[in-house]
Amino acid sequence: MKDALTPAIEPAVTDAPRGFDDLEAILDAEGPAPALDRLIERLDESREYRLLLDALLLKARHELGLPLIQVGKYAELPEEQRTQFEDRYVEALRRVGSRFLDVDDIPTAWAYFRAIGETAPVAAALETSQAPKDPEKLGPMIEVAFHQGANPRRGFELILEHYGACSAITSLEQLGPIDPTIRSACVERLIRHIHAQLAANIRADVVQRGQPKSPEGAPIAQLVAGRDWLFSDESYHIDISHLTSTVRSSLQVTDPEALDLAIDLAEYGRRLSPRLQYDGAPPFERTFEDHYVFLRAVRGHDVDAAIAHFQAKLPAPEAGAEDLESTMPAQVLVNLLVRLDRLDEAIDVAAAHLANVPDSLLACPPLAELCQRSGRLDRLASAARTMNHPVHFLAAMIQSRNKP
8 A cells, every 4th residue: 555645646757868967967066955956957847747746755855864765654754754744745746736737737736736635726727727629638627627626617617618508407417515606606607508598599580580680688588578479389499408407406596697597597488388398396396487486586576476476385284294305395485585584484484394304304494593593592492392302492592591
């Protein structure tokens, strides 16, 4: 087994001349330190960065008085020497990783920076780096950015730009746990892509039918207003599965502009032939219509009507939760009420429908968190009695008594 400090990247073997006589002459005339410095300088200049790492580590071993050829494990060294060498090792990896970034070799640089837990330099490089035209180089860049998490938002953009919406949607759906802000940024990019594509296709259809060209940037709702013929004979202007997936994902978005575009997409979808509209899971059985109501409420339109709309989908409280899916109408309503800053109403729904659902299975804030955020510790104490949850009860009682 390799030592934990063994470089992850093996040095490349090359036939290039190494200047052995020159190095030996410097060693004889000036000593080991100048010879090591000359070797490092030469490898840096010739961009032999894998060997550069070995040379930097050789210099570290020499300066720390360690055997120049590793024997045994570094873990067996005295603590002070081991700590000093580990610091030099990290420094060497950082330097070599930076050199690979300088020549735009992001996948190789990632291996070095990931080894020391420093992902920011690679994330920043991905923001400014041009996507390679060679598919064999593009694939590894996307792998590092999106799948390995160096910069998921940029990786998603690359997938969307070079492989299309289908691959992007599939990649997003398969993405594991991730920072919600990053996932939201990916969805926002998808919304903008699908919206631009759909708007362009509608304008082209309008012109093809001999109608006046619609202004650039006009909302889709405006493009289709008074033009029911756009939807006749079950016509559509974009892949319905892509549209459906994008609208479903839009619940995660917080950016106002992206939300408005998502509302536009839902407005288009709800005007399609019923045969083209996919059924959804509760409480979004009518995918486009229900998302349209939710998204508009988040943007402050017809809020009370939207709350009533989703309240009507709640099961009777006494029915209980037979499975996780049956709790989704309540979870969605809680999320809507939280986004509308109506926490007291969210507590009512959570207490009536979600009190016995484990926090790990919730896609909305749990009851205890809602009570904490709203300062309604009395509600938490009362609910805890009903739930037979002594931990929440005592936490609420202690906090309420310590409250100024």
